Amino acid sequence: MDQLQSSTLSISLHKNIKLIKDSFHQTSDLKIRSFTMNDEVLRNAAILYIDGITDTKNLQEYILTPLLNIHHIDSIEAVVTRNISIIDVNVVTDCDEIKVGLSKGKALVLMDGFSxxxxxxxxDWKMRSLTEPDTQRSSLGPLVGFNEQLTVNVNLLRNIIQTPDFTVETFTIGKKSKTNVSIMYIDEFVDQNVLEETRKKISSINVTYLLEARVIEDALEEKKVLFPLVFTSERPDVTVSALYEGRVAIMVNGVPYALIVPTLFIHYFQQPDDYHTKANRFMIRFFRLFTWLISTCLTGLYVTVVRYHHDWFPSHFSKDLLTQSDTLLPILLEIMFLHFLFDLLSETTFRVPKSTVLLISLIGAIVVGQTSVEAKIVHSLSLIIVGVTFLASMAITAGGLWGTMRVLRIFLLLLAYFWGLTGMGIGLVIIIVYMASLKSVGVPYLAPFIPFRFNEMKDVLFRGNLQRLINSKHTYPKKYKK
Structure with a gap:
């Protein structure tokens, strides 16, 4: 083990300062404010802090000024009790604890003659102001989203959940860089099996540092799966609703969204508007399920009709649009090419500066919409089909389902091209069986459909009466590994 990591403070102020400076590799932003205390005899002391993340005004007012006025020191504990007027303060001797504390914006006071x-x-962390979330936007309801500061995000949740049952458990993850990760739940409502499973999986994480919440998601999912088993949300109201449903939220310092488990497939079709407006109570979730089917199956169905079932349509329609295409590419490559262009356009708009998004969109529309059709690279009907598929997939991207739809779309497209409707049917059965085998922290992914639970259907295909939903407690079927 590194000697610095196992060291403790000595009674020599000079040696202690050198020890701390060496442990931070002589970094230039580690500041040292030396001063002299009149403790019957003159006693040298110093305040160490990292510039830029520490509030120097607080240091001067609540630490330096009181220490300069000390005339007698009985012990370090007595100084803390009588003279330091900062709430979060403790006595330390271990160098590891000191390094972590300084890295988190704390200040260290050292006195000669004390170990x-x-x-x-x-x-004094700099933070982004609270803004409206980019995803899961709602026409009504709260307009504030999480930011990158864990303490601010917990504050937002506590502002809504004003009950002592709201519990926050904080872990530090990372061997080199300690990152705070908080598990949040409402004790009265939380499913205890879900909570224990979540604790166990997060406690097992062993990484050098933690920058992304994806590490937490991988630990909660345990193995590589196609469907997301952890729901992500930038909205405090969505997170609070999940907590009252007995679920658990996990937040990572530096990440502006919450991870929510257990996650069921139906959760991706429930949006804030369902609960804020009356109009979206009955049909909107059927509509979203329909857009899910369109986004995954439409291009495959189109290819099937072109290759095997063009006789389903009137002869003049079939002749003009299906059987006598004069485009350069065969139907499969045509669809794949259009998918590539739409995905490229989507990916580009996320990566380029915002000032150029409009230009990129116009160029993409001209290249894809006009030039490619006029040059007979793609068929106009193929462009419409892929465009509708793309729009349908964008309608239900919140929570992390976007990547899954892209994979399923290509999977069903290939089955449809080689085996027609039979291949698509087999593919859909395989997908459903695969989804039924998945579990999110021990809870079946297709619940409450598989296994079927009638009592939980009150907020699935349609939004039930709000008073009944609020007063009823959600329960989850358990399928934990033995």
Whole structure:
């Protein structure tokens, strides 16, 4: 083990300062404010902090000024009790604890003749202001989303959940860089099996550092799966609703969204508007399920009709649009090419500066919509079909389902091209069986359909009466590994 990592403070101020400076590799933003205390005899002392993440005004007002006025020191504990007027303060001797504290914006007070230091929280983190979330936008309801500060996000949730049952458990993950990860739940409502499974999986994470919530998602999913088993949300109201349903939310410091488990397939079709407006109570979820089918099956069905079932349509329609295409590419390559162009356009708009998004969109529309058809690279009907598929998939991207739809679309397209409707039917059965085998922290992914639970259908295909939903407690079927 590194000698610095196993060291503790000594009674020499000079040695302690050198130890801390060496442990931070002589970084230039580690500042040292030396001063002298009149403790019957003159006693040298120093305040160490990292510039830029520490509030120096607080240091001067609540630490430096009181220490300069000390005339007698009985012990370090007495200094903390009588003179330091910062809430979060503790006495430390271990160098590891000091390094973590300084890295988190705390200040360290060292005094000559004492082998203990005072670690006081005076962090001053810069943060992005609260804004409307980009995903799951709603015409009514709250217009504030999470930001990158974990404490701010917990504050937003506590502002809505004003009950002592709201519990936050914080872990530190990372061997080199310690990152705070919080598990949040409402004790009265949470499913205890889900909570224990979540704790166990997060506690098992062993990484050098943690920058992305994807590491947490991988741990919760356990194995590589096609469908997302962890729901992501930028909205505090969506997260609070999930907590009252007995689910668990996980937030990572530096990540502006919450991870919610267990996640069921039907959750991706429930949006905030369902609960804020009356008009979306009955049919909107059927519509979203229909768009899911369109986004995954429409191109495959189109290829099947072109290759095997063009006789389903009137002869003049079939002749003009299906059987006598004069495009350069065969139907499969034509569809794949259009999918590539739409995905490229979508990916580009996310990566380029916002000022050029409109230009990229116009160029994409001209190239894809006009030039490719006039040049007979693709058929106009193929362009319409792929365009409708793309729009349908964009309608239900919230929560993390976008990548799954792209894979399923290509899978069903290939089955349809080689085996027609029979291939598509077999493919859909395979997908359903695969989904039924998935579990999100032990809860079946297709619940409450498979296994069927009538009592849980009140908020599935349509949004039930709000008062009944609020007063009823959700339960989840268990399928944990033995």
């Amino acid at each position: 203990e230091g005072i670690l006081a929280d005076s962090a």
